[in-house]
Amino acid sequence: MKILNVDQIRALDQSTIEHEPIAPINLMERAALAFVDWFVDHFPNTTPVKLFCGLGNNGGDGLAIARLLLEREFPIEVYVVRYARRESDDFMHNHRRLKLLTENIRYVEVAQEIPGLRHNELIIDAILGSGLSRPTEGIVKNVIDVINRSPATVVAVDIASGLYVDKPNAPSDTIVEPDYTITFQLPKLAFMLPKNSRYVGDWHIVDIQLHKRYIDLAPTPYYYTQSRDARLLLRKRDKFSNKGSFGHALLMVGSYGKMGAAVLATKACLRSGVGLLTVHVPKCGYDILQIAVPEAMCRPDGNPNVLTGTPDRGASELGSPTPADYAVVGIGSGIGQAPETLDMLKGLLKTLKKPMVIDADALNLLSENRELLKQIPPNSILTPHPKEFERLTQKWDNDYQKLDILREFAQKYRVVVVLKGANSAIATPDGDIHFNSTGNPGLSTGGTGDVLTGVLTALLAQNYDSVEAAVLGVFAHGLAGDRVAAKRGQIGMVATDIIEALRWE
Ligand SMILES: NC(=O)C1=CN([C@@H]2O[C@H](COP(=O)(O)OP(=O)(O)OC[C@H]3O[C@@H](n4cnc5c(N)ncnc54)[C@H](O)[C@@H]3O)[C@@H](O)[C@H]2O)[C@@H](O)CC1
Ligand SMILES: Nc1ncnc2c1ncn2[C@@H]1O[C@H](COP(=O)(O)OP(=O)(O)O)[C@@H](O)[C@H]1O
Numbered sequence: 054m055k056i057l058n059v060d061q062i063r064a065l066d067q068s069t070i071e072h073e074p075i076a077p078i079n080l081m082e083r084a085a086l087a088f089v090d091w092f093v094d095h096f097p098n099t100t101p102v103k104l105f106c107g108l109g110n111n112g113g114d115g116l117a118i119a120r121l122l123l124e125r126e127f128p129i130e131v132y133v134v135r136y137a138r139r140e141s142d143d144f145m146h147n148h149r150r151l152k153l154l155t156e157n158i159r160y161v162e163v164a165q166e167i168p169g170l171r172h173n174e175l176i177i178d179a180i181l182g183s184g185l186s187r188p189t190e191g192i193v194k195n196v197i198d199v200i201n202r203s204p205a206t207v208v209a210v211d212i213a214s215g216l217y218v219d220k221p222n223a224p225s226d227t228i229v230e231p232d233y234t235i236t237f238q239l240p241k242l243a244f245m246l247p248k249n250s251r252y253v254g255d256w257h258i259v260d261i262q263l264h265k266r267y268i269d270l271a272p273t274p275y276y277y278t279q280s281r282d283a284r285l286l287l288r289k290r291d292k293f294s295n296k297g298s299f300g301h302a303l304l305m306v307g308s309y310g311k312m313g314a315a316v317l318a319t320k321a322c323l324r325s326g327v328g329l330l331t332v333h334v335p336k337c338g339y340d341i342l343q344i345a346v347p348e349a350m351c352r353p354d355g356n357p358n359v360l361t362g363t364p365d366r367g368a369s370e371l372g373s374p375t376p377a378d379y380a381v382v383g384i385g386s387g388i389g390q391a392p393e394t395l396d397m398l399k400g401l402l403k404t405l406k407k408p409m410v411i412d413a414d415a416l417n418l419l420s421e422n423r424e425l426l427k428q429i430p431p432n433s434i435l436t437p438h439p440k441e442f443e444r445l446t447q448k449w450d451n452d453y454q455k456l457d458i459l460r461e462f463a464q465k466y467r468v469v470v471v472l473k474g475a476n477s478a479i480a481t482p483d484g485d486i487h488f489n490s491t492g493n494p495g496l497s498t499g500g501t502g503d504v505l506t507g508v509l510t511a512l513l514a515q516n517y518d519s520v521e522a523a524v525l526g527v528f529a530h531g532l533a534g535d536r537v538a539a540k541r542g543q544i545g546m547v548a549t550d551i552i553e554a555l556r557w558e
């Protein structure tokens with residue numbers, strides 16, 4: 054699903070009006086109805102509602118919503134925040150319609166006219182929407198302050214008043230902090246960014262049938278991966294396939310004290326459809342790995358504690374192939390940052406030509422030796438969490454700048470970067486960013502990143518293209534987390550649960 058910018062959203066409304074065609078007031082009615090459908094599904098019509106609206110089309114939506122909720126017998130009070138003298142045409146139209154139903158519309162021009170708000174009430178925020186062009190001030194700011202201080206449940210129409218759709222707010226801006234945002238047709242870029250979390254709440258999209266062709270043709274670097282997008286990427290297995298059809302992967306993982314990371318990546322790789330898997334671990338990890346994961350082959354390193362890349366003598370007598378002989382190499386989980394391991398990484402980057410998966414300490418080694426970045430095979434997948442990404446690049450002032458740095462990095466080094474976290478952002482060598490929709494804070498627990506490394510390594514081994522592998526793998530990993538959360542809650546979730554909950558269908 055695409056994420057469009059504010060100018061495109063405006064043009065999309067216009068395109069819908071012209072091409073459907075539909076009168077603007079009827080499009081507003083459709084938006085209000087979609088909001089109300091969601092609202093009545095979530096709240097009983099015995100709850101008192103206080104609706105605050107502005108004077109533009111977001112306010113017009115609010116007035117239409119008020120009328121529809123009155124018709125559904127909600128006890129609703131309407132407050133028009135009169136910050137200016139000019140109302141939009143469709144606001145006026147809905148104002149006249151609402152007045153036919155009720156005389157009870159109040160106007161708020163000064164702070165004394167702001168009503169008290171109680172905890173058992175619902176507040177609908179329809180003051181400002183995507184038309185926001187400057188920070189809130191005056192009476193708008195006063196109203197927002199009161200809303201934010203109140204214990205009531207707050208539902209924002211389209212976007213919280215005061216929040217920009219696609220550019221950074223100043224830290225001093227006053228913005229509604231809703232419990233829910235019900236947004237029209239498309240997700241907004243602002244919703245993807247960690248710092249905006251309190252200005253978004255739990256958000257839902259409602260479909261108002263905006264012009265599909267406009268959306269299809271609109272250029273954008275931003276995408277939001279939903280279930281149907283991920284499903285399209287998933288390949289079925291051919292009836293006559295064999296293990297050779299799904300690639301032979303090599304994981305280079307683990308060190309003394311961090312063999313758990315190796316085991317997790319290994320199990321996740323096997324649970325994600327790899328045909329054959331060899332795992333290169335320091336010698337101390339040999340028994341651990343063979344016992345924990347009998348399905349994987351093990352290549353012990355000559356070094357007892359860390360990876361050097363040189364197989365143990367016994368293992369090399371088996372005639373071990375070199376890393377370049379495997380379909381894909383996944384490296385990093387629990388490897389530490391020993392100088393020998395750095396030398397190994399340098400050697401690998403010189404010889405490997407196929408895309409790799411690079412995680413954790415392998416990324417930290419690259420951060421310390423940035424001259425190696427340009428040797429990463431094109432289309433490799435890097436999976437930093439924000440701290441690792443900062444080490445690889447630089448500090449950022451805000452989430453929008455972070456996205457710019459992310460995009461530039463992926464383009465410069467021709468790699469796919471999975472910046473992990475809520476709504477993991479996947480940057481492609483072509484400059485696109487795909488935000489993930491699955492996952493939950495239960496995943497914030499040691500080892501879940503190692504699981505992701507295993508998943509992505511398996512998908513590359515199966516010949517998924519790197520962008521597809523990253524988008525699909527991150528989605529499936531988060532979805533597994535959501536399955537676990539539904540079954541046993543977020544707090545007790547551990548990385549092993551994620552492996553068990555992976556499903557490829
Ligand atoms: N155009 C359409 O056909 C549709 C629009 N819809 C609604 O329309 C909204 C956008 O409406 P508008 O473009 O009228 O804009 P808003 O209703 O967001 O804002 C109204 C006007 O307030 C002014 N303004 C901007 N920042 C301000 C501030 N900080 N303080 C005071 N005034 C400020 C601007 O002149 C702006 O146009 C969407 O968020 C959505 O709710 C929906 O009804 C769907 C269809
Ligand atoms: N709040 C969250 N919401 C969704 N996903 C999360 C959240 N916190 C962490 N995750 C996911 O969990 C994984 C954590 O990876 P990482 O930080 O590398 O952990 P580790 O190094 O311990 O394995 C990533 O896939 C990340 O996207």
Ligand SMILES: [K+]
Nearest residue numbers: 178181212214
């Ligand atoms: K709003």
